[in-house]
Amino acid sequence: MTFNLSMSGSDLLLLLPEMLLTVWLCVVLVVDFAMPRLPKVRLAYLSVGGLATVLLNLLWFDRTGVTGTLFADMFVVDRLAIFFKILIVIATALVILVSVDYVRRFRFFKGEYYFLILMSALGMMFMASANDLLSVFITLEFSTFGFYVLVAYLRDDVASNEAGLKFFILGVFVAGLLAYGISLVFGETGKLVFSDIAAAPPTTGLIIGFLLIFGALGFKIGAVPFHSWIPDTYHGAPTPVTAFLSIAPKGAAFAILLRMFLVSLATLKPAWVLLMVGVSILSMTYGNVVAIAQKNIKRLLAYSGIAQVGNILIGLAAGTKMGGDAILFYLLTYLFANLGAFAVVIAVGNLIRSDEIEDYSGLNRRSPFLAMAMLVFLLSLAGVPPLAGFIGKLYIFVAAINEGLYTLLVVGLLNIVISMYYYLIVVKKMYINEPIDRTPLPISTPMKAAIYVCLAGTLILGVYPQPFIDWAVSATLMFSQFTAPAALAVPPTVLPFGG
Template sequence: MTFNLTLSGADLLLLAPEIFLTVWLCVVLAVDCARQQIKHETLAYLSMGGVVAALIMLIGFDYADVHGALLNDTFVLDGVAIFFKIFILLATALVLLISIEYVRSFRFFRGEYYFLVVMSALGMMFMASAQDLLSVFVTLEFSTFGFYVLVAYLREDRKSNEAGLKFFILGVFAAGLLAYGISLVYGETGTLVFSEMTGMPGSYGLAIGFIMIFAALGFKLGAVPFHSWIPDTYQGAPTPVTAFLSIAPKGAAMAILIRMFYVALATFKPMWVLLFVVASIVSMTYGNIVAIAQKNIKRLLAYSGIAQIGNVMIGLAAGTKRGTDAILFYLLTYLFANLGAFAVVVGVSRRIHSDEIEDYNGLNRRSPFLAAAMLLFLLSLAGVPPLAGFIGKLYIFVAAIQQELYTLLIVGLVNIVISMYYYLIVVKKMYINEPADPTPLTVSTPLKTAIVISIAGTLLLGLYPGPFINWAVDAGLMFSNAATMAGDVSVPIAPAGG
């Protein structure tokens, strides 16, 4: 095996968004250092400008079908990579908007905050392109480093320190698992690149290795039984960081999981389908049932996130092209609903300095805008039409029923009803209960913008999902081969029109 690590000018084009963002990050940091008196808002908008520029670049790549692989296939830019990079940058831009008001309360290191957020995003963009195990390891650690600092950012808050420590210890543990799993897989197959592993003979070493890698990625996703850090970390971390943590790493880890299982392990599909069926059922049920007992809104959203990841894994359990399409679309719906919900949490907690659900009593009287936004986001998470979450869930279920996964479907459907209970309890507090203190709450402009964008996304994906579904379908085109190989039967689709 020889490594070809030279880069031509055309190759650099594929890396352009990452290179641009790296340079931009240095500029942001330099500006922050050079001009001590600069307002942190300026830095925020500066960082956002870079993110948006990279976003536009990637959308251009998507239209122009700029695809390719670099550095001996360790870095690929294909439909899925572009999709997840856009996903991550969208999340980053919204998180930056949400952060502006929050960062104002930091006493130190306001500028570095934005640097760290965008740096984590950069790491996750590389994750979305990782095509071999070595780059999986490197990019995963790269993206996590920023989060270690961000989670513990509130230096004087013990909860934040505790959260940072828990996140760090479990993160390092996961890294160890990942490295060990990679070494086992390399020992068995003699390669690190996914596409070269396709069709390898099975062995215990390979199975144990991949289960360890799955566990390490499971930590990022927050799937049961790798979820234990999630509630405490979510609760302790600064809320915008929680919002970021709850969406972007999940997308990046999902990109790697899809590649790994659909490409490297395509021939072992019957075995990993079982793995995902079990993981999905356990995550959905555990997340939803434990969420019922939560008194803190961030913990509630943490457990709801565990359940949502269970839903996403239904798509992986389907193991088909349609399964990945459904996952991509579902994550997109989850992005808006989840970030929106956290944005409302930021908006409320900045005013009343509490994240207890009890303190959401009468929110409708104090701020009809925040209450209505929260209502929409929670109902979207619960999967109520006409909101995005409903289409996402339906798409996932359609993928599952085509593989005739009835148990999984029934558990998924029952879980919708369970989840409705705790989402509605929050709705009840906001709308039905009377506020203890009826003073109206105000919302700052950047936060309002983020919430309005999330509402627009939630409604648009719910009412007019056609183009987005097509995008997800096109992005996953590369998997149509892998899935057919494992015995998927394509079914005719009804003719459109009259």
């Protein structure tokens, strides 16, 4: 294979969002140590401003339909990549907004925090564009590096250190699995680009290789049986980092999973559908059943996250373009509902210094706004109309039933009832139980802004989802070609400047 590393101006254009973000994170770092007196809050706004420019850039790409590949097909910019990049950028901006109050708790490295968040975001943006196994490995490790540091950011906190260590050791182990899987696949096929592998015959080595890669990605998304790090890491990590961890890496990993299963392995679908069905059923059931017993809201959301991933995997098990659409839409709904729920957890945690569900008693009396917001987010996660989560779940179920996955459908539906129970337990604490301490809880402006954005997202996606469904449908257009294995993964290069 040959690498063509000569780049023209129009090639560089494809990298523009990443380059913008790279420049910006350097600016944040430089400003941080060049102006030590600057309030760290300004750095947060600076980062959000940078992300806004990146978002505008991505929206421009999305509107004008800029697509193309770079570095011998290693890096691809297509509608799917742009969709996931937008998702990641929005998540990052929201996480930074909800971090502002929390960062005051750190004794040092307050500025570097924003730098690390942006760096992880950059890594995940590359992940969304990864089009061959080598770039999968590089981008995955790149994005995880930032998290290794971030998870252990509370240096004096034992739980945070333990979380960091657990995450690191398992992460490194998984990196080994991933590298081994890639080497097996490469050894069997001699190819790395997803669309090239599609033509390869299914040998034992290839299958084992892909299973290992799936294991590594399953670790990223936290699907059973690769979930064991999730509860402790979510629990111990600083809450904004947990919020970030709960959505952005999952989104990026699903971008890779979609490319891998719907492009490389499109012909082997009958074989991996069973794998997906199994993992999905296990994740949903395990996550929901164990969540019932949780006393800590972060752990509850961790287990609910495992269950949500099981739900998303239903779409992958469907293995059709519609399944892909449903996954994209579901991730959007999950982004707002889950980040919103974590935003409330952070807001409450900052004020009462506790994440125990018991301490949410009477939240409605102390802060009607936070309680109402939490109610909306939890019900959206549970899939109650008219909120976004309901449409997401229905979309996934419709995709599954079109493929005749009745078992999965029944398990998924039953899990809705189970999940409703533990979400309602939190609602019960907030609304029905009386508070011990009745002092009102004030909320800072950036936090309020983030919660409003999440509320708006959750309601709009639930009541008027059509534009977003259209967006998801157009983002996965490439998969509709993959009825025949010989088709190309990458659409021909189209640039606005004609070159």
